[in-house]
Amino acid sequence: MTEMVKTSTPDAAGASSAVIRLVDLSKSFGQQPVLQGLSLDIPREKLTTIIGRSGGGKSVLLKHIIGLIRPDRGQVLVEGTDMTRLGQRQLNEIRKKFAMLFQGSALFDSLSVFENVAFPLREKTDLGEEEIRHKVLEMLEQVGLTGMEQKYPSELSGGMRKRAGLARALVLGPEIMLFDEPTTGLDPLLARTIHDLIQETQRRYRFTAVMVSHEIPEIFEISDYVAMLLDGKIAEMAPPAQFVRTQNPVIQEFINGGRGALCPDPASAGSVAAASQEARRP
Amino acid sequence: MIVSTVANLGATALSIIREMGRMVVFLAQTIMWMVRPPFRFLQLLKQMHFIGVKSLFVIVLTGTFTGMVLGLQGYYSLRKFGAEGLLGSAVALSMIRELGPVLSALMVTGRAGSAMTAEIGLMRITEQIDALDTMAVSPMQYLVAPKVLAGVLVMPLLVSIFDVIGIYGGHLVGVELLGVSSGAYTSSMESAVEWKDVYGGILKALSFGLIVTWVCTYKGYNTGMSAEGLGKATTEAVVLASVLVLIWDYFLTSVLL
Numbered sequence: 001m002t003e004m005v006k007t008s009t010p011d012a013a014g015a016s017s018a019v020i021r022l023v024d025l026s027k028s029f030g031q032q033p034v035l036q037g038l039s040l041d042i043p044r045e046k047l048t049t050i051i052g053r054s055g056g057g058k059s060v061l062l063k064h065i066i067g068l069i070r071p072d073r074g075q076v077l078v079e080g081t082d083m084t085r086l087g088q089r090q091l092n093e094i095r096k097k098f099a100m101l102f103q104g105s106a107l108f109d110s111l112s113v114f115e116n117v118a119f120p121l122r123e124k125t126d127l128g129e130e131e132i133r134h135k136v137l138e139m140l141e142q143v144g145l146t147g148m149e150q151k152y153p154s155e156l157s158g159g160m161r162k163r164a165g166l167a168r169a170l171v172l173g174p175e176i177m178l179f180d181e182p183t184t185g186l187d188p189l190l191a192r193t194i195h196d197l198i199q200e201t202q203r204r205y206r207f208t209a210v211m212v213s214h215e216i217p218e219i220f221e222i223s224d225y226v227a228m229l230l231d232g233k234i235a236e237m238a239p240p241a242q243f244v245r246t247q248n249p250v251i252q253e254f255i256n257g258g259r260g261a262l263c264p265d266p267a268s269a270g271s272v273a274a275a276s277q278e279a280r281r282p
Numbered sequence: 283m284i285v286s287t288v289a290n291l292g293a294t295a296l297s298i299i300r301e302m303g304r305m306v307v308f309l310a311q312t313i314m315w316m317v318r319p320p321f322r323f324l325q326l327l328k329q330m331h332f333i334g335v336k337s338l339f340v341i342v343l344t345g346t347f348t349g350m351v352l353g354l355q356g357y358y359s360l361r362k363f364g365a366e367g368l369l370g371s372a373v374a375l376s377m378i379r380e381l382g383p384v385l386s387a388l389m390v391t392g393r394a395g396s397a398m399t400a401e402i403g404l405m406r407i408t409e410q411i412d413a414l415d416t417m418a419v420s421p422m423q424y425l426v427a428p429k430v431l432a433g434v435l436v437m438p439l440l441v442s443i444f445d446v447i448g449i450y451g452g453h454l455v456g457v458e459l460l461g462v463s464s465g466a467y468t469s470s471m472e473s474a475v476e477w478k479d480v481y482g483g484i485l486k487a488l489s490f491g492l493i494v495t496w497v498c499t500y501k502g503y504n505t506g507m508s509a510e511g512l513g514k515a516t517t518e519a520v521v522l523a524s525v526l527v528l529i530w531d532y533f534l535t536s537v538l539l
Contacts, residue, residue: 066416092418099416106413109404120417 019044019176019208020065025074026232027060034060035071036232047202047209048237049219051254052229058212059103061229062178065210066098067091078176096124099174103181105165107153113140114149117167124172139167143197159190163197170201177202179211191215195222216255220244228254308500312430315423322428329432333394333495337440340389345444348381349373349451356452357460366456370467371474373452374445378475378483382445384531387490390433390440391523395498398429399519402502403512411503426503430495437491438484445483482538489534490527497523 018041027035034057042048042065052058063069064076067083076083078094086094099120107116117136121127127135140146143163153161162182169177182198183191195215199222202209213219220226220240227237228251236246246252356372402425405411414421449471456462501519505512 063412068412068415088420092420095416095418100413102409102413104408106409108410108413109408123417123419 017041017043019079020210021075021077022061022064023075023077025061025064025071025076027057027064027069027071033232035064035074037074038229038233040227040234040237042208042210043225044208045206046224047199047211047222048225048227049211049213049223050227050229051213051216051219053254054214056229057232058229059180062100062180062210062212066095066100066178096172097175098178099169099172099176100178101162101165101169101180101182103184105153105161107161107164107168109153111152112149113145113151113153113156113164116153116164117149117171120168120172135171136167139171140164142170142201143167158185159194162186162194166194166197166201170205173205174207176208176210179209179213181212181214183213183215192218195219198222216257304504305496305500308426308503309496311422312426312496312499315420315427316431318423322424325424325428326432329428330436332397333390333429333432334436334439337390337393338443340393341386341440341444342447344385344389345382345447346451348385348444349377349448349453350455352376352381352448353452353455353460357456357462366460366462367466368470368474369452369456369462370449370469370471373456374449374471374475375479377445377448377452378479380531380535382441382448383483383486383490384527386437386441386444386487387494387527388524390437390491391494391498391520391527394433395494395523396516396520398495398498399502399505399516400512402426402499403505403515406503406505407507407512421503426499429499430492433491433495434488435491437494438487441483441487478538482534485538486531486534489530493526493530494523497526 020040020042022038022040022042025035025038026033038061050058050061060069064071065078065083067076067086070084074084078097081094083091083094107113108119111119114136117139118132121132121135125132137146137149140149143166145160145163145167148156148160148164153164156164166182179198183194186194195218198209198211201207211219211223220243223240225237226240226243228235228243228248230250236243236248236251238246243251244255352373353369356369356376357366360366360368360372402411405421405425411421411425414424453464453467457464457467498519501515501522505515
């Protein structure tokens with residue numbers, strides 16, 4: 001298997017471009033190994049998507065990056081600081097750089113949409129109520145939720161909850177955004193809208209984004225890099241156009257929905273994705 | 283066969299000890315977060331309202347009927363010795379020393395404790411607790427500490443209300459229905475009840491408040507990640523909190539008497 005692993009990380013171009021470096025990360029739950037010596041560099045101000053089988057450890061990987069789970073072995077370096085060795089106070093300090101959009105949005109049930117989005121501002125800034133109100137309404141407008149501020153999460157549809165979660169995540173202007181399957185459970189049109197919103201906000205705020213997703217081929221259109229998690233390691237990481245041309249048959253099968261290579265000529269598949277991606281760039 | 287039985291017993295004992303250790307660490311962390319700024323007065327007030335005000339109806343109801351039953355039982359037992367006049371002291375002492383704190387704690391466990399476990403457990407399952415963590419807000423400080431502090435502060439008040447209402451319930455049955463003299467009821471109570479009984483009852487209330495909120499928040503915080511797991515956590519919380527209240531009551535009574 002090892003000889004099949006071919007990782008072309010953007011770090012080859014220069015270590016300074018990696019804002020997050022995962023080094024030889026291993027994690028087991030009981031007898032079940034999930035990550036097995038995984039190494040990955042996340043490039044700065046780019047959207048990197050991690051794909052892989054359900055239950056393969058993608059969400060676990062994301063939670064390692066933000067320090068919600070500690071690895072059994074290995075390092076999580078954020079701007080050179082090893083997250084795995086930090087105490088709670090230092091960890092909280094580093095976490096100020098981060099924001100995360102959870103699979104189920106994780107909005108606080110007992111708070112309205114407005115209060116949810118205002119929550120990080122009230123907790124982490126000294127802004128006055130008027131300023132908070134202004135910022136929250138502006139953020140809600142950007143995610144298309146104007147007029148919904150007084151609703152509670154239980155009164156929102158799945159798509160609206162994702163938008164509210166995105167607004168809450170973005171309101172403090174994070175340097176690093178983590179997206180845990182942001183479109184799971186949404187219909188294709190809504191999934192597209194959320195993807196567009198993620199891409200648009202990433203381009204506007206220029207944060208480093210790490211997304212875990214199953215949405216193939218849509219993610220090839222919005223991602224700068226795609227990484228495949230296989231057997232607890234990164235089997236391949238490359239820009240989408242290069243990624244779809246991989247010679248790795250397992251990855252080919254995965255991205256083609258279990259039908260092997262979709263196009264007889266993988267190169268043409270790559271060029272389609274690349275063209276599509278180019279077309280969508282602002 | 284014997285080896286495996288012993289091994290199973292050992293494993294069970296170890297897991298119980300481990301769980302107890304985790305619970306003690308959880309309590310220590312909760313107390314640590316209580317005294318660390320920022321202090322969350324609004325959260326504390328909300329929880330005091332939830333545990334206190336919203337439990338009032340059930341406390342008043344159970345207090346009334348407990349006092350009434352005590353009045354009834356006490357009257358017929360004391361009448362055998364011609365000592366109906368001591369009914370007031372019997373009702374008041376039982377209420378203040380034992381029934382007030384214990385029954386209030388059991389009622390609060392059922393009403394507020396189970397809801398706490400379910401709320402925190404659901405927040406765990408829906409990743410709201412992780413979300414707090416990612417926003418660098420300690421869930422222990424934001425969610426758990428205010429609940430535990432509110433429980434400790436509110437329980438003595440609920441117990442006091444329970445006691446007073448219960449004593450009036452006993453009065454209602456003993457004096458109004460069964461004809462015990464009102465003066466005898468009050469004066470026997472006055473002469474029998476000492477301040478140390480009241481302090482003892484309040485001390486019990488404080489410690490029961492801590493036990494109930496500690497166990498219920500712990501079980502919610504460490505719930506299994508499914509609906510079944512949450513149901514199990516809620517049941518375990520109610521059972522464990524109730525049992526611990528009764529066990530702790532015995533030890534505290536043996537020290538206080």
